[in-house]
Amino acid sequence: MNIAYHVVGIVAALWIGFSGFSLFTRKEFVVEPLQQYGVPTSWWNWLALAKSAGALGLIVGFFLPAIGIAAAVCLILYFLGASATSIRAGHASSAIFPVLYLVPAAATMALQLAR
Template sequence: MDIAYYVVGTLTALWVGFSGYSLFSKQQFVVEPLEKYGVPRSWWNWLALAKTAGALGLVAGFALPALGVAAAVGLILYFLGATATALRARSYQTSVFPLLYLAPVAATLILQVTR
């Protein structure tokens, strides 16, 4: 079970970290939906920082389990909020993307607490 936790946790942290980087660097595939949803530009760096901090927290959770749990819970809340934002904007085509990030974060959390 430990190997699965480390593999899933590492891959999840890389994926969420890439998402944070993509928002920091204003990649078009990230920016377009945010503009469509009406998310103010002044929030973008804070959202990117939250994702990046969550990804780092998942990795730190290998050494400090409580920090990993807190990071996973924070990221789950983040991606639930992102899903709600997409649904509120009636962007049903893109509302699945935050769930694709949420699933591995939830799996990481489950693997961590069942170790």
């Protein structure tokens, strides 16, 4: 279980961290949906910071479990909000994409709690 927790945690942190980096650097595949959903550009750096901090928190959770759990909970809430934003904007078919980030964060938390 310990190995699975570390592998899933590292993969989740890298994937979510890449998403944060992609938003910081304004990659088209991240920016285009945000524009379509009507997310103000003034929020983009804050959203990227939230993703990046959550990814870092998952790694810190290997050493300080409370931080890892808090990071996972916040990432789950973040990506639930992203799905809700997609649905609210009339793009229900793309609401699954934030869930693809939510699942590894939730799996990391579940594995950490099961240790």
